[in-house]
Amino acid sequence: MDNLRYRTISFLSDYGTKDEFVGVVKSVIRTLSPDSTVIDISHEVKAHDIRAGGLALARSAQYLDPGVVLAVVDPGVGGARKGIAIEVNGGDYIFVGPDNGLLAPGVAMLGESSRAVELNNPEFHLPSLSSTFAGRDIFAPVSAHLCQGVPFEELGSPIPVHALQPGLLPVGGVDGEIATAEILWEDRFGNLQLNLSPEDISGLGESFSLRFGETVRRIQKVRTFEEIPNSEIGLIVDSSGLLSLSMYGRSASEELQLYEGQQIELTPITNETSSSSPVTLRKQR
Amino acid sequence: MDNLRYRTISFLSDYGTKDEFVGVVKSVIRTLSPDSTVIDISHEVKAHDIRAGGLALARSAQYLDPGVVLAVVDPGVGGARKGIAIEVNGGDYIFVGPDNGLLAPGVAMLGESSRAVELNNPEFHLPSLSSTFAGRDIFAPVSAHLCQGVPFEELGSPIPVHALQPGLLPVGGVDGEIATAEILWEDRFGNLQLNLSPEDISGLGESFSLRFGETVRRIQKVRTFEEIPNSEIGLIVDSSGLLSLSMYGRSASEELQLYEGQQIELTPITNETSSSSPVTLRKQR
């Protein structure tokens, strides 16, 4: 391992594990750079969901071992979008993948894009008659060659970093006392991450009305899942440091029928004498 | 690898692979102990199902490479339950996870708990503003530090091993000639593991009536799946050394509509002249 430029390739994709795509990418890397290690971040990003992939990268970024970050959610594979590599902070990390906005949120969490190249030097690709599997034919061998010490600038033509596709993420906000947010992420346990941080609602108290569609529901800030009363919804600081709608031992998403991409509103409840039991109101039609 | 105290971290959780939880835990370990290897046992334990996780650990235990066993099924994360490490047999294995009964069945399969600590020394944790991801913030760095040689007793305050949460598993049994059992595990292939061993029913013959709900079905002891006649149910010694209800090339669970946690009864059939064709009787209502 001592002779490697990078020892770790962190790998995220929408390839799934039903097929052999992930295994083939790893086999290519294993052949070209046997001493580097691939860490799977996730391969179950929803097919073609660039935003979900970008968010998963952003949430993971600060924990990734320095090295190559290989990310592939690439509906336009083989077409006009470029294959790229982005050098972060002068070389702590190199992101490799398609130039479609997928990489930007992860890069932004780690620092500055110092350089970028289009991956158009075929010397570091596998020969292929097909345009459909750039992960295998371009991104995997490039990642392996980077670990082996191939200089960044040899991978292809330089691109100005300001010309890269940005990753556009929805921003939540507070207007007066009304916080508006979007469900960024529904995790396996049914926790619903909002694009709001605890700071966004500091000073608005501990209790809120959660509103979406025709539902109104009282929720409460908590520090742990355990503090959430049975059948109620808590507002917790999640592992990304954002606010999340959660239940204790159950799925908030299922309980609320609320999913990624939906909008919600939080308004403070200042009358602390009101009932704390869960309540669902429906407007009369 | 020569300088590692432990080379292997065997990792089981209910994190799933849809999200990046598993990848982030491995990234933390990779950063802190790059030469140790993580072996995934499974991450598809049903969310919050401590019993299922404990059983999977127990079934795997005797095959695990000596080292750290990191297990996380932790509905009470961040709350009153402790994070713990348990030293097994003076240090062959160290189990790391929540003190909620998850670890006990695996430890018991491997030997004796020689020491235990509460993981309350923050020096070996990641700083975090959130209480929701102890796998990343506490259990992963502790596991990595153990591999790197941090002494067990530095991880936190000692706990008497008899004060740890036990793992309560249902025990099957034979009363006279009636064996009563529970479905411990339904595997991917639809095999149904019972909490009965071959010894429990030795001397009761080769053929049994299987009863549950209103179903009665004749089953036969077999040595291999292949010996099970088409559309019939066999009683086979499975890979854990327990008895399992199985079919040949098909799912016994689907055929019988029988699942984890359900109770069944086996009674010997001594009249070997009776029909061997499968039969389902239903009581008249």
Add this chain to the structure above:
Amino acid sequence: MDNLRYRTISFLSDYGTKDEFVGVVKSVIRTLSPDSTVIDISHEVKAHDIRAGGLALARSAQYLDPGVVLAVVDPGVGGARKGIAIEVNGGDYIFVGPDNGLLAPGVAMLGESSRAVELNNPEFHLPSLSSTFAGRDIFAPVSAHLCQGVPFEELGSPIPVHALQPGLLPVGGVDGEIATAEILWEDRFGNLQLNLSPEDISGLGESFSLRFGETVRRIQKVRTFEEIPNSEIGLIVDSSGLLSLSMYGRSASEELQLYEGQQIELTPITNETSSSSPVTLRKQR
């Protein structure tokens, strides 16, 4: 790693990841050959689907790192079928698994079977009271021992390579101007791989009528997914070098309601003035 005979074990199975089967196999390997690396090809082959497993091996084969290829889709485990090892090209690869046709397509993609043995030397197996988990008890330890340098011929009795079970794959073909094919593989993205190569239909033009059941649909050869017009079906050279029915950013399988194992027919459309809009005709009944 320098002392290993083989450094890599590529591992494919139908074990799934819901249970601990894969983790236990890897734990056995880790214990017996700690410096070899397991590359997961896929473990989500449909339960007992030998053909699907064989096809996944064939598609992966040329990308696998030289070494051991461990493959287990084994409905007859413990029964009459043999456990085998096949040496390929004098030792570049050793395939380990059941003799049921699973290994043959992958071996054929890599070269010649130079030798084969039945895995009947118990010295290289784990002791077991059960017949149901040969992956753990036979194939994993054999794979690990091969990495450690145990000579091939010590694993068991030689078998003539012509006596091994063949892998029977359906062959597509062109009769006059009508190409008949079968759906070999539906991938995660809904691409439908045909058993036809671009050469099979070269000279028949760029546009075809796709027929199956009562559906007739106009399709067009394309070089990239991006060239496929919205809501239309393209005929693309896929990552295996075979023709595939695909859509851009959507599932062709879902759109066409067409799945693995179904038959289709392609006939050239020479009148290039006809409409290029997608059309579905149904015969009158």
